[in-house]
Amino acid sequence: MNLKRTNPGLFYLQRTLFYLLVIVIAVYLLFPFAWAVLTSFRRAADLFLPPLQFIAAPTTIDNYTQVLNNPSFRRGLLFSTIVAVGAVAVSLLFGSFAAYALGRFRFRGKQFIMYIILAVSVFPQIAVLGGLFTLITRFGLFDNPIGLMVSYLIFTIPFTVWVLTSFVRDIPGELEEAALVDGASPLQTLFRVLFPVMMPALVTTGLLAFINAWNEYLFALTFMSTNRTVPVVIANYSGASQFDQPWGPIMAASIVVTIPLIALVLIFQRNIVSGLTAGAVKG
Amino acid sequence: MTINAPAKPPGAPPARARRTPGIEASRARTAIILLLPTLIAIALVAGFPLYRTIFFSAQEANLTTPDQSVFVGLQNFWFTTAEGIGLGFMQDPQWWTAVRNTLIFTVFSVFLETVFGMIIALVVNSAFAGRSFLRTAMLIPWAIPTVVSAQMWAYMYNDSFGLIGQGLLGGQALLADSSTAIWAMIAVDVWKTTSFMALLILAGLQSLPGDMYEAADMDGASKWTQFWRMTLPLLRPALLVALVFRSLDALRVFDIMYVMLGANVAASTSMTGYARQQLIDNQLLGTGSAVSVAIFIIIMAIVVIYVTAFRVKFD
Secondary structure, three states: OOHHOOOOHHHHHHHHHEEEEEEEHHHHHHHHHHHHHHOOOHHHHHHHHHHHHHOOOOOOOOOHHHHHOOOHHHHHHHHHHHHHHHHHHHHHHHHHHHHHHHHOOOOOOOOHHHHHHHHHHHOOOOHHHHHHHHHHHHHHOOHHHHHHHHHHHHHHHHHHHHHHHHHHHHOOOHHHHHHOOOOOHHHHHHHHHHHHHHHHHHHHHHHHHHHHHHHHOOOHHHOOOOOOOHHHHHOOOOOOOOOOHHHHHHHHHHHHHHHHHHHHHOOOHHHHHHHHHHHHOOO | OOOOOOOOOOOOOOOOOOOOOOHHHHHHHHHHHHHHHHHHHHHHHHHHHHHHHHHOOOOOOOOOOOOOEEOOOOOOOOEEEEEEEEEEEHHHHHHHHHHHHHHHHHHHHHHHHHHHHHHHHHHHHHHOOHHHHHHHHHHHHOOOOHHHHHHHHHHOOOOOOOOHHHHHHOOOHHHHHHHHHHHHHHHHHHHHHHHHHHHHHHHHHHHOOOHHHHHHHHHHOOHHHHHHHHHHHHHHHHHHHHHHHHHHHHHHOOOOHHHHHHHHHHHHHOOOHHHHHHHHHEEEEEHHHHHHHHHHHHHHHHHHHHHHOOOOOOO
């Protein structure tokens, strides 16, 4: 404010530069996605137009109808949903047990177990790819959503355990002690007392784990052949001929897959940020 | 006696006061039982497969017939035939190209992300009209699936109608040339993950005490001095942990390279791509496992270096 009086020239220059920076950042963050959205509404023939004519070209929803009628894309959506929801459900259940134990109980070897879980969350997936592949084929789970779902536990479980543990620690201990005095078993305490309090944490953690599972590519590419998940379908989306990349439908498929995620992320904005910092900074 | 049904003699003091060793022991037992599903799941999907990978790294084995493996010691890593042909993967120049490219990718993308993330976080942390809009916009690149952002950028890089490939560079095939492809990959990764870095830095910034800055203002410290002398040192712990996790993510990068460059080029652009090509495409379970073990060792070594050099704490 002082600068505004003493040196208004410099003040307005600083303001202008600052807002210029804001605009540059906003364009940088949003432009690639906006361009993809625009492309998804353009006809294949118009893709060759120079940018300004491309923007002004007629809008069409053909790409979307084509994508939504594509059986492999629809199957992809189905399999992605089954696998991601399954992995998240199992992880939340196991993860909340573990988080309760790690956040509330004192016992020997706790530190060791926490480090093991942390180590698994920084695990390179490739380190287990060969071993998991032989196991999955031996149990006849190749190309089976259950095999993929189980393999996703390698990153969803450590993540949920870490984030939930930090949430459990923040719950006041009196709640649990009251339940203990009333003679509730640990499981009763967890389900009746802690779960309701942990609901926001469970939703956040579940959502973040869901996003990770939904986006996973390496395992999905390797452990499934015909029952592909959405990322693999989008990566392999091909046109009539091998050399013709159908960018319009690819962008439409990308938007269809992305919009629900963006919507969820925007709805749960605040929780996401706290969950991310708990998950990434603490493990 | 279990915690489920504490035998309370009449007139006994409440459970809280009775934290005897017996209760402690039974609570410890309960904790282990609660941890069992997680521990079993981790053993099943991480421990045992990792053991199998290490086991196969010393075997000559084919992916389709893993049972017919033969122990070969370290020959998957280094083996020269009588004719002087090097068969170990460490004698394959493509592996070293992949290692070099992965390291370039990691160093530059993590560095740029940290700088950009810091700038964005500082901007969003100051008060201005449109702040909440920018905060929301930050989440979008992060929410977009990696494969989708790979396709979006592949389209922009396209040399016949891409905005960057055709528009900015006049039809240069960025992705076809391995010397430019690595920088194209870095640009995609920086775009995709800068906002993640910015979110973490922002969270750190918001936990800094405001009155400290008021005091610094009173003492006449410039914003520049305040940033270098106060903000940065205080952000150090949060920044370091974020750096570790981003570096580890970058070192095991796979998706964007595989989708944008194809299996073959990806194999010389990322260590993970090389490992997958050996393991799955070439069906060489032994060699592929050996490569996986090498990647595992490299990544764990970097974790140890980070943690000891910067004394990163995770708790």
